[in-house]
Amino acid sequence: MINGEFIINTLSLGSLYALLALGLVFVYGILKLVNFAYGEYLMVAGYAMYVFGTFAQLPWYVTMVLAVLIAALTSYLTELVAFRPVRSKSLNAMLVTSFAVSVLLQNAAVLFVSPRSRAVPLPPAFNQSVTLLGVTSPLRNLLTIATAVVLLTALTLLMKYTVLGIAMRAAADKFTTTRLMGVPANLVISVAFIISGFLAGVVSIFWVGRSASVEPLIGFAPLLIAFIATVIGGMHSLLGAVVGGFVYGLLFNVLSIMLPASMINYRDAFMFVIVILFLLIRPEGLIRGGYTEERVG
Amino acid sequence: MLAIRELQASYGAIRALHGISLEVKEGELVALLGTNGAGKSTTLKSICGVLKPTGGSVEFLGEDISGKKPETILKRGISLVPEGREIFTSLTVAENLRLGAFSSYERGRYQQDLEEMFSLFPILKERFAQPGGLLSGGEQQQLAIARALMSHPKLLMLDEPSLGLSPTMVDLIFDLIVKLRERDTTILLVEQNAERALKIADRVYVLNTGTMEFSGTPQQLESELDIEAVYFGGADDSSCEVTL
Numbered sequence: 001m002i003n004g005e006f007i008i009n010t011l012s013l014g015s016l017y018a019l020l021a022l023g024l025v026f027v028y029g030i031l032k033l034v035n036f037a038y039g040e041y042l043m044v045a046g047y048a049m050y051v052f053g054t055f056a057q058l059p060w061y062v063t064m065v066l067a068v069l070i071a072a073l074t075s076y077l078t079e080l081v082a083f084r085p086v087r088s089k090s091l092n093a094m095l096v097t098s099f100a101v102s103v104l105l106q107n108a109a110v111l112f113v114s115p116r117s118r119a120v121p122l123p124p125a126f127n128q129s130v131t132l133l134g135v136t137s138p139l140r141n142l143l144t145i146a147t148a149v150v151l152l153t154a155l156t157l158l159m160k161y162t163v164l165g166i167a168m169r170a171a172a173d174k175f176t177t178t179r180l181m182g183v184p185a186n187l188v189i190s191v192a193f194i195i196s197g198f199l200a201g202v203v204s205i206f207w208v209g210r211s212a213s214v215e216p217l218i219g220f221a222p223l224l225i226a227f228i229a230t231v232i233g234g235m236h237s238l239l240g241a242v243v244g245g246f247v248y249g250l251l252f253n254v255l256s257i258m259l260p261a262s263m264i265n266y267r268d269a270f271m272f273v274i275v276i277l278f279l280l281i282r283p284e285g286l287i288r289g290g291y292t293e294e295r296v297g
Numbered sequence: 298m299l300a301i302r303e304l305q306a307s308y309g310a311i312r313a314l315h316g317i318s319l320e321v322k323e324g325e326l327v328a329l330l331g332t333n334g335a336g337k338s339t340t341l342k343s344i345c346g347v348l349k350p351t352g353g354s355v356e357f358l359g360e361d362i363s364g365k366k367p368e369t370i371l372k373r374g375i376s377l378v379p380e381g382r383e384i385f386t387s388l389t390v391a392e393n394l395r396l397g398a399f400s401s402y403e404r405g406r407y408q409q410d411l412e413e414m415f416s417l418f419p420i421l422k423e424r425f426a427q428p429g430g431l432l433s434g435g436e437q438q439q440l441a442i443a444r445a446l447m448s449h450p451k452l453l454m455l456d457e458p459s460l461g462l463s464p465t466m467v468d469l470i471f472d473l474i475v476k477l478r479e480r481d482t483t484i485l486l487v488e489q490n491a492e493r494a495l496k497i498a499d500r501v502y503v504l505n506t507g508t509m510e511f512s513g514t515p516q517q518l519e520s521e522l523d524i525e526a527v528y529f530g531g532a533d534d535s536s537c538e539v540t541l
Contacts, residue, residue, distance in 0.1 A: 163399065166392045170385045176347055177383040182371040182400030182448060 004135030010253045011246075012141035015148030016206055018245025020222055021229035022155070023199030025241035026192045028230070029172035031087070033094045037078055037101035038226060039219025041197045045071035045204035046120060046214030047109060053121040060123040068201035074105075075197020079190055087189075102219075109216035117215035126209050144206050151202065152242065155195070159238065164191060228275050234285025243286055298323045298358060298483055299344070299375075299452055305352035306336075306343045313339040315507045316353060321452065326474070326484045328494040328515075331504035337487040338380050340504070341454050344485075345377045346370040358451070372400050374451030378458060380487075382441040386430030390421055393429050393440055397447030414443040417473065435466030442473065446482075453477065454485045459493065471497065495519070 027035050048067040052058045058066070082101045086093040128139045159165035164187075171178040171188040179185050200222075207222060208214050225248065233244020251274060255267050278285070299321040306314040314336045321327045331337050342348040344355055346367040355363040362370050385393050394414065398407055415422040418439040424432060429440060438458055445453060455474070459467040471493050478484055478497070488494035495501060495515040503511040503518065511518060 163395060163402070166388065166396055167399065170388055170392075170396055173385050173387055174383055176367070177379060177385070178396070179367040180345060180347070180371060180377055180379065180383075181396045181444070182368050183396070184368045185366070 004133060005137060006253065006257070008132075008135060008137045008141055008145075010250050012137075012144045012249075013253060014246035014249030015145050016203060016245075017225055017229050017248045018242040019148055019151060019199050020203050020226040021233065021241035021245040021248075022152075022238060023196040023203070024223075024226040025230055025235060025238060026196045026199070028235055029238070030168065030175065030189060030192045031083075031094065032091060033083070033098065034227065035196070036095070036098040036223065037105065038196065038200060039221075039223030040102050040105035041071045041075050041200035041219075042204040042207060042222050043109060043214065043216065043219040044074045044105065045201040046208045046218055047113060047118075049205070049208060050113075050118045050120045050214050054119075060121065063121075064123075064205050067204060068198060071201030071204060072194050072197040075193045075200065076190060079193040083193075084186070084189075106216045106219070113216075115216060117213040119213050120208050122209055122212050140206065140209055147202060147206075151199070155238075164188075168192065228271065230285070231275055232278055232285060234287040236284070237287050240285050240287035247286065298325075299485070300356040301340075301344070301353070302356070303353035304340070304343060304350055304355065304363075306339050306348055306350050308339075312351075313507055314343065314350075317504065317507070317509045319502055319509070319512070321483060321485050323483055324481055325499045326478045326486065326497060328491075328498035328501045329485065329487045329504060330489075330491045330494060330501060331510075333489075334506070335504040336507045337504055338456055339507075341377060341456050341485070341487060344370075344454065345375055368400075371448060371450075374449075375454065376445040376448050376450035376452070377454045378438075378441045378445045378456060380456040380460070382434075382437045384429040384432070384437045384440055384444075387428060389426055389428055390424045390432070390440055391426060393444050394421070394447055397444035399448070401448045410447055410449075414446065417446075417476070418443050435462050435469065438462060438466070438470060439473075442470075446477075450482075452483045452485060454487070456487045457489060458486070459488065459490050467493070 024035065024038050027033060027038075045067040048070040049063050052063040052066050053060065078101050082097050083094060086097050125143075126138075126140045129136050130139050130142065132142070159169060167178060167181075167183045168188050168191065170181070171183065175185070178188070203222065208218070229244035229248040230241050231244070232247050233242070234240030248271075252267070252271065255270050256264065259267060259270070299319075301317065301319040303316040303318060304314055305312065305316050317336070317340065319327075319329070319340070329337050329340065339348060343350045343363070346362070346365050346369065350363050353363070354361055357370075357373055357375060360373070362373060385396070388396070394411065398410065420436050421440060421443055424436065429437065432440060442455070442458065458470050458474070462470065467490070474484065474486065475497050486494055486498065495518065498515055501511070501513065501515050501518050502509060511521070513521070
């Protein structure tokens with residue numbers, strides 16, 4: 001059962017989930033806010049691909065770049081318009097705001113596009129299969145892994161070796177003290193949202209790529225996966241999110257091949273049982289972060 | 298340099314400062330003393346922008362800075378070494394210092410500043426690549442001071458730098474403050490260790506439950522005020538009514 005196909009599938013799914021969880025944790029780390037509008041950044045990117053690909057007839061690579069940029073921009077704008085005004089209030093106010101942003105964006109898609117799903121044109125490469133080391137797998141899976149490797153490396157370098165990265169790590173640790181160093185609060189928060197939206201946009205390409213369609217509620221499942229992955233991996237470090245994403249992918253694939261055909265529909269139920277066990281036995285997740293729970297005001 | 302007039306601050310409904318006034322002149326070492334809960338840290342927080350004052354004014358170099366953001370006030374030249382040191386524990390010593398220089402970074406000068414910090418705090422050179430969380434309390438305090446100095450502050454504010462340190466470390470920190478003072482750094486020092494602070498301060502203020510009880514030189518304080526009464530309680534109001 002543990003063969004090349006399984007490994008590539010798991011790495012591909014894990015890569016996707018790791019990027020997904022990372023996007024959620026970037027904002028959580030600094031604002032201590034679980035941004036429930038996160039899935040909608042993914043949806044916006046999906047609709048961007050639909051609009052630019054179907055109506056503007058742009059080449060797929062331009063469409064993809066635009067989609068990712070629009071997701072990052074949407075994330076930044078929600079921070080600017082919705083979250084910044086309530087930031088100094090309570091954390092609950094921000095949480096409710098994130099629900100509001102989520103519902104607003106979903107309904108905007110229903111109103112201005114359609115409640116039904118729309119077909120998204122995809123690059124031909126997405127449906128090709130390649131044989132590598134005797135294993136045949138969809139090229140899309142290999143692209144997912146490659147994208148994750150590139151992005152995780154780039155983000156690691158950014159966080160480790162740039163002042164902005166150091167400041168963001170410091171802000172996740174002690175926000176007020178970071179400001180006392182002269183680091184503008186708005187800067188680190190905006191950058192966190194932009195990176196979060198960027199990751200949602202990248203994931204959207206592969207997420208939408210599976211079904212080649214987009215619908216207003218497409219953001220819910222990825223939000224849930226990102227949330228569960230961070231519960232498994234730990235909400236207090238970026239590493240935790242990545243580990244959680246891969247562990248989620250692994251558990252999901254193991255369940256897929258272990259469960260008898262009659263129970264495969266209950267796969268999600270088993271995943272939730274695992275999450276509950278995690279919450280009971282190791283609520284801080286696999287990776288313990290050294291971060292304190294300081295609220296940003 | 299720094300002039301605080303009738304400053305008021307509160308935490309929710311609880312008023313912590315009832316209109317205090319305080320002044321720090323260029324090149325001075327001013328000590329702000331008082332018991333727990335007297336409002337010393339609140340004063341520093343109000344100056345550096347962490348806490349928004351509810352009344353009064355904070356003037357720095359002739360400009361009103363009250364209510365401005367912490368990052369703005371840092372840029373104007375006020376740097377705080379916070380109570381409890383507030384080291385970024387998951388960041389290395391090097392990264393802590395790099396952040397300290399966030400607003401003042403210039404490629405050429407940075408290396409020079411680091412060398413200067415290494416000569417003031419030799420331990421930081423040894424620990425340069427280690428996470429801040431692995432440092433001892435005294436080492437963390439040195440890092441906190443070095444980090445604050447990296448921004449080339451015109452006014453350095455220290456909040457309880459000797460708190461929780463071993464006697465030898467306390468000596469080292471106070472020697473350092475004297476050294477910094479000799480380098481013409483203007484310092485506002487908040488301390489519980491009144492005896493040590495009085496020995497090195499040019500002028501001293503005493504806060505008691507949000508009001509300024511005394512301001513003057515350390516000699517005046519020693520002669521006019523029963524310090525023990527302020528510090529260990531039992532001071533009736535008349536014994537504290539010292540004005541200058």
